[in-house]
Each structure stands twice: as C-alpha cells, then as structure tokens.
C-alpha cells in the first residue's frame with residue numbers, strides 16, 4: 039500500500055502510544071490498527087495514567103458487561119426496582135439520539151463519566167450506533183443488549199418521573215438544593231440523567247459534588263445528552279484529581295477518548311480508505327472544509343466568499359489569477375493541494391472546484407476539490423446516510439488543515455480525532471454581510487459544551503462566569519455562552 043499512504047506512514051505507531059492494545063482480531067476491525075498509517079498528525083501522547091485507567095476500565099467492562107453473572111444480577115436488581123446497597127457492578131446507558139456528531143460526543147462524555155465513577159458504559163444501539171463502530175473494549179460488548187427492562191428509555195425526557203432532576207424536585211431524593219438525605223434506603227435502583235438542552239436547574243445538579251455523592255449509590259443510570267458535557271465534569275471537585283492525572287493536557291480530552299473509542303467498522307473503513315486513496319493521498323497537503331447547512335438554508339454567496347477569503351487570507355489555499363493572466367512555469371506543478379469539502383449541499387464544492395479549474399493559482403499549485411456525497415437533508419438513523427456521515431467525519435479528521443462552520447458537533451468530532459485546531463468561520467449577525475475577519479483559529483481542538491450549567495454548586499446560586507474562575511475553561515469562539523477546555 040506504500041505510495042498511497044501518508045508520507046509519515048512509515049513512522050506510524052499502530053497502537054497510538056499505548057492508547058490501544060494489541061489483543062483484538064485485526065480482521066474484525068481494520069481501522070483500529072490501520073488508522074495511524076492514514077494520519078498525517080500522529081496526535082498527542084496519552085499520559086501513562088490515562089493508559090492505566092483505560093486498561094482497568096477494560097477489565098471492568100469485561101467483568102461486568104453483558105453475558106456475565108454480574109450483569110444478570112444487576113438486571114434482576116433493576117427489574118425488582120430495589121436498591122442493592124453494595125452492588126458488584128454499576129452501569130451507565132448512553133441514549134443515542136440526534137445527529138451522529140451529537141451521538142459520538144454523548145457516548146464519549148458518558149464514557150469519561152463511566153471511567154471516573156467505575157461504571158460500565160453501555161451504548162444504546164438506536165440510530166445505527168450498532169452498525170458504525172468496532173467494539174472498543176476487548177472480549178465484551180459496549181452495546182446495550184435487547185431486552186433492557188426500562189423498555190421506553192429512548193423516549194425519556196425532561197418530564198420523566200425517574201429523572202434525577204424530577205426526583206430531587208419532588209423530594210424523592212435529596213440534593214444540593216435540598217439537604218441531602220443521609221439515609222440511602224430511599225434511593226432507587228435507577229435514575230435517568232436528563233442533560234438535553236432543555237435540562238432544568240435540578241437536572242444540572244448532576245454537575246455538583248453533593249449530587250454525585252448520591253448518584254454514586256444508584257446502580258443504574260441512563261443519560262440523555264446531545265452535547266459534550268465533559269467541561270462540566272471538570273467542575274466537579276471530586277473528579278478533579280483524577281482528571282488532572284489522566285489529562286495533563288486539558289485541550290486533548292476528546293482527542294484521546296475519541297481516538298480510543300470510535301473506530302469505523304470495516305464497511306465504513308472501506309468508504310474512508312477508498313476515498314482517501316483515490317482522491318486525497320497523492321496531494322502534498324489536504325485541506326478539509328466543513329460547510330454545515332441547516333434545514334432549508336439557501337446557498338449563500340456570502341458564505342462562499344467567506345470561505346475563500348478565510349482560506350486565502352490565512353494562506354490555507356492559494357489565491358487565483360484573473361482570467362487570461364500569464365500563468366507560472368510548469369515546475370510549480372509539483373506542489374499540490376487536495377481540498378475535501380463536506381456538506382449536505384454540493385453548491386459550495388461546485389463553486390470552489392470551478393474557481394480552481396477556471397483560474398490558475400498564483401502559486402502555480404494544482405488544487406483539486408472533492409466532495410464524497412451531498413445528501414441534501416439530514417436523515418439521522420438511515421443506514422447508508424449514517425455510514426456516509428461517519429466516513430466523512432473521519433475523512434475530515436485525516437486532513438492537515440481544517441476549516442469549519444462552527445457550532446457543529448460533526449466538525450467537533452473531526453477536529454478532535456484529527457488533533458487539529460480548526461479555523462472557524464465566524465457567524466454573521468447579518469447574513470448578507472461577510473464577517474471581517476472571516477474566520478479565526480480556534481482556541482483549542484476540544485468540542486464546545488453548548489449548554490453548560492448555570493448554577494454554582496459551591497455558592498448554591500446562579501453561577502457567575504465560570505470561565506473567569508477556571509483557567510482551563512473558556513467561552514467558545516463559535517458560541518459565546520458555550521464552554522470549552524483549552
């Protein structure tokens with residue numbers, strides 16, 4: 039395969055500096071050990087402590103996961119509704135809904151919470167989550183098996199009586215706001231953690247230490263979030279020492295978790311590698327441009343201009359000569375750039391491609407422009423649509439430079455997996471005006487937590503600006519009230 043792979047492929051570390059282990063069957067998941075050959079950016083080095091935590095967590099998943107006696111016992115406990123005071127194993131189910139980027143960030147968040155609280159992570163297989171990835175943990179499954187007793191868990195919402203927030207509000211259990219009930223007799227076997235964007239103040243007590251002390255004693259949790267809640271976990275005092283040891287570089291949390299957990303299955307890996315080898319491998323540099331189009335947004339000449347002005351001002355792509363201007367000597371043809379556009383629409387790609395065909399680049403570089411698909415509308419849950427979405431997120435993550443439209447979990451996953459700080463296209467308040475500057479280099483590659491808690495657990499009052507108190511948490515460039523790790 040030499041020649042079609044990235045120039046640094048010879049130096050690849052197939053185990054990503056110890057993030058993965060060697061014991062998986064290679065045939066069942068080609069991407070796990072091949073991905074390093076396709077990555078120009080080898081990425082950050084995980085800490086020895088993170089690696090040891092992952093190995094211990096893998097053992098937990100194996101010991102307590104589906105098919106074990108511990109799992110059967112825990113299911114019986116859940117069916118009985120009675121709390122076991124000292125259960126052998128505890129669980130968190132990550133509910134899978136919304137777009138693929140959201141689902142990946144939700145599962146990553148639930149995983150980090152699972153590691154911090156010694157829970158087994160089980161991923162709800164809805165919306166094709168069982169047909170996109172390889173198993174991340176050896177000799178067990180991370181997929182929630184059929185027959186889960188809470189049969190309607192996928193439809194849980196803000197009003198669900200078993201939600202932690204509602205149980206607190208209805209004084210079924212104690213919490214930060216109410217004096218915590220020292221007696222554990224009243225604690226249920228199951229709680230639903232509602233962290234969707236309509237979460238209430240009580241739901242957000244999840245991010246408070248007192249509440250974590252209660253939640254720790256509940257054997258089964260099911261979590262619904264469409265966001266990357268990890269910056270919120272950094273606000274829980276009880277988790278801070280562990281997080282510091284696991285992630286001495288706080289801007290690389292999703293980078294490590296994402297690379298550890300999300301390996302395209304063989305079908306999706308075929309989509310990724312065939313496309314990469316055919317259209318991107320030969321270029322000297324790959325530039326990814328993610329153009330997220332929501333709903334029926336019309337094609338926007340202003341956004342197109344913003345993309346060209348951002349990429350040219352920042353020297354990510356060359357400027358072009360006027361039609362008829364004398365072109366540079368053929369010697370410069372040796373330099374080439376491949377542009378990967380991902381979008382639901384093909385218009386932006388068509389325009390960029392035409393521009394670099396009809397006009398010569400001032401540098402003489404050959405610029406090729408490619409777009410794998412244009413699905414027109416979001417169709418979450420449709421199999422081939424999901425496969426393409428995952429393949430395109432992954433392809434974006436293999437580019438050397440990334441430009442994103444911001445506020446998109448699709449782009450966040452790509453930048454984190456790639457280990458790339460993206461250039462974010464600023465949103466204009468007036469869609470007929472191109473913002474100036476058109477884009478900025480993001481403060482970190484971490485995803486933005488779109489709906490952080492607004493309650494200060496320690497002071498028991500509405501929070502002031504958390505970003506002012508915590509040096510490694512800042513507001514997001516693409517969403518002023520969002521928070522991200524830097």
Ligand code: GDP
Pocket residue numbers: 136137138139140141329330331380381382411413415416417418423424426427428430445446447448449
């Ligand atoms: P977000 O809504 O931008 O935060 O990203 P999500 O991934 O959560 O949801 C958007 C969904 O729309 C994706 O998962 C895809 O199903 C679809 N989608 C959006 N943009 C693209 C794209 O560029 N390519 C493909 N194939 N699908 C896309």
